[in-house]
Amino acid sequence: MAQFAGVSVRTVSNVVNDQPYVKDETRRLVQNAIAVLGYRPNLIARNLRVGSTHTLALVLPRMTQPYFAELADDLLLAARDRGYAVLIDPTDENDTRKVDDVFASLGMITDGIFVDPTHLPGSVDLASLPVPVVALTSHSSRYGETVDRVAMDDVGGARLATAHLLASGRTRIAAVGLPPAAIAGSTGRLRLAGFLDAHAEAGIDVGPRRLLAVNAWDPTEGYRVMSEALEAKVPIDAVFAFNDYMAMGVIHAVQAHGLRVPEDIAVVGFDDLNFSQHTSPPLSSVSPGQRRIVEAGLDMLIGRIDGSRTGPAEVAVVDAELSVRGSSQQSTGLVE
16 A cells, blocks of 8 residues: 555555645545555554454354344344444353453453353353443352343243233133243243242232243243143143243144134243244243343443442442233133
């Protein structure tokens, strides 16, 4: 570039960075060389020299869960509006890489990191990273007050879904999504707590046969455990599935067994994913406020980056809402 224009490398740099102390004729020579050679500046290298990359990282479990795909899309768009790019790194306990090295690398090339730590090894110390971190989790037991956190209200959302089903006259509600063993602080346990709270407030006991454990939060497991419950003649008139993905499998199982949704069994999910409006019937679902989570997280992270937020770690919990659709709007039948 410099040789083509017949100037020094420093002069090219001054023109590219729009420095004022360059003669007009020299500036025209360099700009002509840029146009002819199709030069594009290396923005990452430039930003690294001034101590900022205007890039954030998003570390999530592997993105086979639609919730994480939609979260990533929301963050990409919201961050772009604020002048930041986002690098996405799917990382979980099955990752063959050394997770500490992954975070160390991200800390060198980004200004801050969003992370869902649910599936990370317990050895990862988010508070020790060289850039600000926002954890997308409501689990305080793991990180305490050492990092900023923003999260959905898992307990409140589950209570809302269950109370809706109880108010419609359903009293034999199954919960689909328990982990196969008690895992303290897990999302499933929080949603179970909300499910049980709503029953307690209504003065209704929950039979253990209606607490259905799964091996994964996916449609296959939703279909499996619901089919097994129906074939075992477990009395069920409604289902609260701990995510929409499992709820799809639940609806399929109910219909495959000759029953109707919602006439025989009502179904409510959690996450209010885009596809939930297009199931048959459309799925009632808890909306965790995903866009509000993204905006609150960006406020936290960018505030730490630019220095406008200082002091102890902060916690923000976004209220959940319920989108009622065709899968839970009627109350008639009962499976005995």
